[in-house]
Every structure is written in C-alpha cells, then in structure tokens.
C-alpha cells in the first residue's frame with residue numbers, strides 16, 4: 001500500500017504533528033461535511049512484502065530522466081539520490097509529466113532542482129492538478145515560483161487547498177493538508193468516510209471517493225507504470241483492463257500490526273492516572289501520515305470485525321502492564337479460523353454463498369492470533385491453508401477466490417484472445433515461483449497433473465507442505481522446495497515446456513535478471529506475473545519481452561507477447577494496487 005505511507009520526515013515539526021484535530025475538522029468544508037468524528041489510517045497496508053523498499057540496482061528502463069549520479073551537493077542538502085523504481089522515482093515521473101520533460105531537464109542541468117521555493121512551515125494556497133501513483137495530490141507551485149510541485153495527501157484533482165510545507169525534495173515539496181478551500185464536489189463526499197482517524201492515519205487515502213473512482217484511479221496507476229517503467233513501445237502493451245474490485249471494501253484486512261514505543265520514560269515523567277486508565281500520552285496504533293509518530297488507534301474499519309473485537313482487550317492488557325515494556329513493541333493481530341482440536345480439516349461451510357453478507361458474517365468461527373509463531377488457518381474457496389502468523393499471506397481473504405480464479409482463467413482462457421488462439425497445447429504442469437505458503441499452487445492444483453512451488457522462506461515451504469496435506473493433495477504430484485526462485489528451473493527439466501504455466505509473484509522489489517534469463521530459456525507456454533508493485537512488474541515485463549524477442553531473432557522459434565494487464569484491488573480505500581500481467585508464447589511469424 002503504495003506505500004500509502006508518506007515519506008519519513010525526521011526533521012518535521014513536532015508541534016505541528018501533534019496539533020489537535022488537524023484534518024478531521026479541516027477537511028470538512030461547506031460542501032463536504034466529514035463522516036465520523038475524527039479519523040485513522042495506518043500501516044495496515046504495510047506488510048513484509050508490500051513495505052519492502054524497491055532497491056533493485058538496475059537502471060530505469062523508462063523514458064524519464066535518469067537517476068542522478070554522485071553529486072557533492074547531495075550530502076550537504078540531505079536530499080537522497082533517487083533509487084530506480086522507488087517511491088521517489090515514481091513521483092519523479094509524475095512530476096515530469098506535470099511540469100514537462102524539457103522543464104525538468106533544464107532545471108536539473110541548471111541545478112535548480114534543489115532550490116525549493118518554499119520554507120518549511122510555509123502555508124501556501126494551491127490548485128490540485130492530478131494524483132500521483134502513490135495517492136497524494138500534485139499541485140504546481142503558482143507563479144511567480146519556478147517550476148515546482150507540491151505533494152499533499154487527502155486532496156483531489158481540481159480542488160483548491162491550503163497546505164503547510166514540511167519537507168523539500170528535488171523539484172517537489174511535501175506538505176500537510178490544512179484545509180480544502182474548494183472541494184471537488186464530483187469526486188469528494190465526506191459522508192463516505194467510515195473511519196474516525198481519516199486524514200491523519202497513514203493507512204487509507206481514498207475513503208472520500210466512490211469505489212468506482214478508486215478502481216479507475218488504480219487503473220491509471222497501472223497505465224502510467226507501463227508507460228514510465230517498462231521501456232516497451234506502446235504497440236506491445238495491450239490496453240490496460242478495468243481494475244477488479246474487492247468483494248469487501250471495509251472490514252477486509254485479516255492482519256494488522258499496531259505498535260507502541262516504550263512508555264517507561266513518560267511513565268517516570270507523568271505517572272499513571274490513579275484509576276489505572278490509559279494515559280493520553282501513551283499511543284498504541286499506527287503512524288501519523290508522513291511521520292514516524294504513533295497515533296492512538298482504537299479501531300480500524302478496514303480490519304475484519306474479529307480483529308477489531310480483539311483490539312480493545314489487547315490494548316487494555318498492554319496498559320495494565322505498561323511498566324514492563326523496556327522497548328517499543330510491534331503487535332500482530334491476525335485472523336484465523338478456529339482449528340479443530342485434532343487438527344483435522346475444518347468442514348466445508350454450507351453451500352457457497354457468494355454474497356458480501358456471507359463474507360462478513362461468521363459462517364465459520366474466527367479468532368485473533370497475536371503470537372508471531374502461532375498457527376493461522378484460512379479458507380480460500382474449497383481449500384484450506386495453514387501458515388505461521390508472522391509469515392507472509394495475502395491480507396484480504398475476500399478477494400482471494402476472485403484473484404486465484406482470474407489467474408486460472410488467464411491460464412485456461414475460455415474465449416481465446418488473438419495470442420492464446422495460437423496452437424499452444426493446454427497446460428498440464430504448473431510452476432509457482434515465489435509461492436509463499438502455496439496460495440496459487442494449491443488453489444489451482446485440481447487443474448494440473450503436476451504442481452511445483454519454490455520460495456525463499458523455509459517456514460512458508462513447511463506451511464505449503466502442511467496445506468497440501470490438509471487438502472489431501474498427493475505428494476507425488478505436488479512438491480514445494482525452499483530456495484531462490486531461479487533454482488526451480490533445474491528441478492523441472494522433465495516438465496513439458498509448452499504445456500507448463502509459470503506463476504511469478506515476487507516481493508515488492510520484483511524479480512531479477514538471473515530468474516528472467518532462465519525463465520526465457522525454459523520457455524513455458526504461458527506465464528502469469530502477479531505483483532504488489534506494478535512499477536517493478538512493468539520493468540520486469542519489459543525485460544522479459546526484450547530478451548524473448550532477442551532470443552527469437554537469434555535462433556528462431558516463438559516469442560512472448562503481453563496478452564493482458566489489469567489491476568486487482570487488494571486494499572480498498574488505499575492507493576495500493578496489485579497487478580496481474582499475462583504473457584503467452586506465440587509464433588509471431590505465423
């Protein structure tokens with residue numbers, strides 16, 4: 001989610017951060033009176049894979065300005081170099097689209113890109129031009145300022161806003177939203193906001209938008225990612241399909257990780273209220289947007305009802321023994337099915353009801369696990385998964401049947417597209433690279449003769465094997481191994497290549513050249529690349545297509561084409577988008 005978090009701002013003004021109701025009231029405008037009282041967000045979006053920084057040491061394939069080389073000014077000015085494919089690189093491309101490539105290049109050449117026209121704490125009135133791919137609004141500094149862009153969360157295109165600058169970067173500044181002076185009445189409706197911490201918590205930026213508008217925005221993010229980061233000619237990228245929504249748009253998150261700092265110092269200074277209640281200074285929750293400061297969170301409307309029900313007593317337990325925490329703590333709350341005492345598979349609930357009500361109601365008994373080493377059991381369609389609470393598993397259960405079914409349908413299209421209509425045989429073998437606890441391998445296993453998965457985490461591989469047993473999948477036909485994804489190709493030499501489907505679902509930093517070289521060499525009939533970072537996905541897809549073309553040109557044979565790309569909304573109310581790209585091997589000369 002994006003990360004839907006703003007950039008860390010170590011030098012930001014404390015007073016300002018803890019100022020009383022900041023946006024909640026401020027965001028209320030004549031036309032857009034806010035929803036519930038005050039507002040949260042978080043890092044609920046942040047999980048180990050989504051949060052990981054994008055630091056692949058490759059050069060951007062995009063057309064944008066190249067990240068700069070060593071520059072003596074940099075250290076002095078404390079403006080870090082831009083990592084290719086990082087959040088900042090994505091912003092740079094957005095800034096360039098707004099100001100114009102020439103203007104940006106000229107400013108960079110003249111060294112003007114570090115000369116921010118604003119002081120920290122300066123209040124400025126702006127008109128929002130667009131939204132960045134990370135979800136913040138982008139406004140051009142008004143004349144007579146030089147070309148410069150201001151990023152502000154929670155504002156929408158067309159809105160007139162008052163903002164306070166808190167950090168300057170290269171060609172852009174970060175600001176807090178002070179007030180929406182003139183709202184965009186077509187897009188903004190504060191009655192949609194369901195969270196009392198909205199506008200302050202770093203988790204959800206989009207609650208004031210209709211769900212359709214959120215899905216449209218996410219499609220635009222995918223479009224821009226392929227334009228800016230794939231390095232592919234427009235003619236080779238199919239029209240990006242509409243984003244598929246999540247069945248649940250609130251109450252979907254099955255994992256949250258609130259945190260708190262050690263209270264000992266403040267406890268010494270202020271003492272405890274006599275009635276044993278939680279002192280106001282003790283915050284257990286998520287980060288204030290754009291900062292590393294914790295805000296107190298009593299409930300999180302995007303988390304499941306089970307987690308919200310557990311949060312109150314967990315907070316109370318922490319307050320009761322607050323004098324024992326010498327260090328800060330990151331809590332884990334993860335939803336699980338209740339596991340039968342004998343460990344047997346949970347019986348399938350009554351006939352599949354696909355209504356949203358059935359997703360929110362307790363058709364099966366759920367509980368909240370807080371021990372990182374605890375066991376989680378989760379149902380996806382008719383399959384059960386068991387994994388360790390602290391390890392990776394997708395965090396929105398409601399969307400997993402649509403997502404895995406979509407991947408299945410891409411592998412076995414019922415209506416052939418122009419590329420799938422070529423004479424490829426029906427896939428019989430599946431390779432699940434970066435398989436985690438086997439989500440795709442296990443849900444899609446009924447459709448294949450042989451399934452194999454690879455994953456770096458030994459724990460997740462153990463879970464994949466346990467889950468295979470839980471679903472009575474034969475070990476002769478299903479194998480999971482721990483190792484680097486590229487190691488898989490040495491183990492599947494007996495797989496019929498054209499009849500093999502490969503699913504690639506790497507972490508946020510994407511795949512790597514070692515894996516991609518072997519992937520091309522292997523030559524599976526179809527590949528589905530699922531990604532929580534569409535920018536590194538676009539980079540990797542570009543590399544796959546170029547290498548595949550070069551291989552065909554040097555030795556003949558088939559070549560991969562990008563058949564489809566579409567976003568999936570795993571994190572409603574946030575700017576994050578998952579992206580699914582399908583590549584098929586075709587005879588381009590036919």
Ligand SMILES: C[S@@+](CC[C@H](N)C(=O)[O-])C[C@H]1O[C@@H](n2cnc3c(N)ncnc32)[C@H](O)[C@@H]1O
Nearest residue numbers: 049392434435436439455456484485505506507
């Ligand atoms: C986004 S998760 C996807 C997991 C799984 N496909 C799912 O949907 O639950 C990415 C997984 O890649 C694993 N991973 C990271 N680097 C890897 C590598 N070099 N080789 C294999 N797996 C890796 C991580 O441990 C993580 O489980």
